[in-house]
Amino acid sequence: MTVQKAIDKFVEKTGAKVASYLDACVRCGLCAQACQYHEATGDPRHAPVMKFQPLQQAYQASKDPLSPLWRMIGRAPKKVTEEELSDWQDLIYDSCSMCGRCTLACPMGIDIASLVWVMREGMSEVGLVPPEITKMAHAARDTGSPIGVTAKKLRKILDDVEKKYDVKMHLDKPHAEVLLLDSSLDYEAYQPTLAAMAKILDRLGIDWSFSSKGYEASNLGLFSGEESIARTMVERITEAAEDMGAKTVLAPECGHGYGSIRWEAPNLLGRELPFEVLHIVEFLARMHKEGRLKLKPESRALTYHDPCKLGRRGGVFEEPREMMRDLVTDYREMKPGGVTNWCCGGGGGVVVIESARKLQLESFKIKMDQVEKTGAEGVVMSCAFCHMTFDKSSEHFKWDKKIEDMVQMVERQMID
Amino acid sequence: MTFLQFVEGPLFYVAAAIFVVGVVYRLIGILRLGGERDLARPNGSATGGAILTVLRHFVPRRTFWRGSSFHFVAGYAFHLGLFVLLLLAAPHVAFLQERVLGFGWPVLPHWAFILTAEVAFAGLIMLWVRRFVDPVQKLISTSGDYAATILTFLVMLTGCLALQESHVALRATHMVFVDIWLIYFPFSRLIHTFTFFFSRAQTGATYGRRGAKL
Ligand code: SF4
Ligand code: SF4
Numbered sequence: 001m002t003v004q005k006a007i008d009k010f011v012e013k014t015g016a017k018v019a020s021y022l023d024a025c026v027r028c029g030l031c032a033q034a035c036q037y038h039e040a041t042g043d044p045r046h047a048p049v050m051k052f053q054p055l056q057q058a059y060q061a062s063k064d065p066l067s068p069l070w071r072m073i074g075r076a077p078k079k080v081t082e083e084e085l086s087d088w089q090d091l092i093y094d095s096c097s098m099c100g101r102c103t104l105a106c107p108m109g110i111d112i113a114s115l116v117w118v119m120r121e122g123m124s125e126v127g128l129v130p131p132e133i134t135k136m137a138h139a140a141r142d143t144g145s146p147i148g149v150t151a152k153k154l155r156k157i158l159d160d161v162e163k164k165y166d167v168k169m170h171l172d173k174p175h176a177e178v179l180l181l182d183s184s185l186d187y188e189a190y191q192p193t194l195a196a197m198a199k200i201l202d203r204l205g206i207d208w209s210f211s212s213k214g215y216e217a218s219n220l221g222l223f224s225g226e227e228s229i230a231r232t233m234v235e236r237i238t239e240a241a242e243d244m245g246a247k248t249v250l251a252p253e254c255g256h257g258y259g260s261i262r263w264e265a266p267n268l269l270g271r272e273l274p275f276e277v278l279h280i281v282e283f284l285a286r287m288h289k290e291g292r293l294k295l296k297p298e299s300r301a302l303t304y305h306d307p308c309k310l311g312r313r314g315g316v317f318e319e320p321r322e323m324m325r326d327l328v329t330d331y332r333e334m335k336p337g338g339v340t341n342w343c344c345g346g347g348g349g350v351v352v353i354e355s356a357r358k359l360q361l362e363s364f365k366i367k368m369d370q371v372e373k374t375g376a377e378g379v380v381m382s383c384a385f386c387h388m389t390f391d392k393s394s395e396h397f398k399w400d401k402k403i404e405d406m407v408q409m410v411e412r413q414m415i416d
Numbered sequence: 417m418t419f420l421q422f423v424e425g426p427l428f429y430v431a432a433a434i435f436v437v438g439v440v441y442r443l444i445g446i447l448r449l450g451g452e453r454d455l456a457r458p459n460g461s462a463t464g465g466a467i468l469t470v471l472r473h474f475v476p477r478r479t480f481w482r483g484s485s486f487h488f489v490a491g492y493a494f495h496l497g498l499f500v501l502l503l504l505a506a507p508h509v510a511f512l513q514e515r516v517l518g519f520g521w522p523v524l525p526h527w528a529f530i531l532t533a534e535v536a537f538a539g540l541i542m543l544w545v546r547r548f549v550d551p552v553q554k555l556i557s558t559s560g561d562y563a564a565t566i567l568t569f570l571v572m573l574t575g576c577l578a579l580q581e582s583h584v585a586l587r588a589t590h591m592v593f594v595d596i597w598l599i600y601f602p603f604s605r606l607i608h609t610f611t612f613f614f615s616r617a618q619t620g621a622t623y624g625r626r627g628a629k630l
Contacts, residue, residue, distance in 0.1 A: 015449045016446055016450055016614075023614075024612050026608050027558070027561055034480065047552040105477070109618075264456075265456070267452065272455050273457075312623075339629065
């Protein structure tokens with residue numbers, strides 16, 4: 001392994017934004033309190049500021065405007081070593097969900113998650129990525145999906161869902177107005193959510209379709225740090241939408257999948273996209289506002305979990321709340337909620353990393369506590385990754401709170 | 417030329433020049449690294465977001481009050497105290513009027529000076545102590561962080577001692593530390609005086625564009 005490749009990547013990806021972050025940090029440690037992994041373990045190593053130290057070191061030795069001076073006086077900072085980078089792997093993958101919560105506690109407003117992303121880009125150059133993530137990212141590149149849902153398999157899955165849930169699954173419909181995406185998690189594990197989306201769209205009279213060219217919303221390249229894979233994934237979707245002539249691309253209940261096609265895709269591809277991208281909940285809230293989607297509230301007490309990539313990092317806070325207030329009679333807000341909501345601890349790929357299991361479970365206690373304190377009977381979310389984290393963790397803790405997908409609730413409660 | 421004249425005169429001008437040139441060089445150096453335009457369709461205002469984040473991060477969010485209160489109190493005591501002393505202490509105004517600007521403004525009465533200095537000292541010492549008590553800070557602090565604190569402390573300490581202006585030696589000592597501090601500033605973490613603005617504004621703009629108010 002040549003550590004130089006990682007360092008080169010760090011340097012390449014350091015622009016004014018990264019540099020201002022690195023040169024603003026005063027090492028006050030205030031970010032520590034915001035991170036679920038630090039709070040769960042009390043280990044100072046898990047403080048967010050620790051995570052970007054190799055990047056800082058690489059910056060000081062290269063692009064820092066002061067670096068020529070340091071070299072001149074023989075005080076150039078030490079090069080990041082192979083050993084240091086290996087030591088950092090668990091900080092960069094196992095103990096960071098890139099949730100962005102630390103930014104809110106940082107007096108300098110440093111976007112530490114974006115620095116972790118640059119770290120991941122460098123780490124992936126030298127293969128310092130948890131094997132589970134690499135495997136899934138490469139499968140996504142090679143088969144179209146992180147768990148091997150090829151276009152052929154997709155057809156079969158959609159056929160099965162059609163029969164099982166009595167719903168029409170449109171695939172490769174020419175000139176559909178809306179291209180629907182979903183994540184492999186739904187294709188395989190949460191099929192009721194997949195079916196619910198299709199049913200809602202049909203009942204609303206939307207002209208929609210899946211495309212066998214681009215159907216996978218999740219983007220494991222954004223977890224592993226492999227930008228080329230991230231690009232390939234959004235390229236497929238973009239081409240599918242363009243071929244179809246779709247005006248709108250709907251991202252499913254998948255937080256990072258939404259971020260991927262909504263916010264990252266244009267920048268990964270280097271061009272503006274000729275269609276609108278909405279998260280399914282944004283879309284439903286729009287229909288609701290326009291009066292096209294009417295709901296019959298259930299008399300239940302429920303709370304809503306903001307997926308980090310949808311809320312803090314995507315700006316979608318109001319829409320799910322609007323829906324919640326019409327889905328249940330007793331909507332309860334978590335504290336802290338909205339922009340300061342605690343991460344479920346499974347994002348950024350953490351939930352699939354075997355070595356992170358203990359840490360993830362420990363951090364989930366914070367989430368359980370938050371939900372418990374609302375007194376609600378269950379928690380609603382709009383992200384399959386969060387859902388999987390909730391499922392796995394509540395199974396472990398034998399936690400009895402109901403875990404619900406917003407889309408399924410909408411489907412159950414919509415009135416024609 | 418006496419030693420005092422030297423540290424107040426030529427050395428001060430050199431130090432001030434290094435300060436200004438150094439800071440400008442470093443900030444321009446950072447900005448010159450450039451970045452790419454965000455091509456995603458906006459869902460909010462980048463400028464609005466930048467302004468909001470710059471302002472909002474002056475005060476910790478409610479959920480972080482408990483964890484940030486020590487820093488908040490110490491940080492403001494020190495920073496505000498320092499700015500007040502810097503801009504309103506009688507000898508500073510007189511110095512600036514004579515040497516740099518040619519005009520002056522009303523100054524702090526003696527008792528207010530003492531009070532402000534005490535507040536500023538208390539703040540700085542609190543921040544300093546926390547650096548080697550808090551487990552996270554202990555782990556991440558570098559010699560540079562300590563050097564900046566100690567140097568600032570010495571500037572303030574000698575400043576207070578020099579208040580008896582008749583003591584030429586004390587005034588000269590203060591000026592020596594001021595000069596060193598000015599020279600050291602652009603090459604240290606003291607640069608956060610300016611970069612805090614870049615950092616907050618970048619985050620605010622990026623996420624403000626997405627409609628998230630950070
Ligand atoms: S809170 Fe911000 S400035 Fe303080 S140590 Fe963490 S990243 Fe650095
Ligand atoms: S982004 Fe989230 S998980 Fe990562 S360091 Fe910050 S608070 Fe922790």
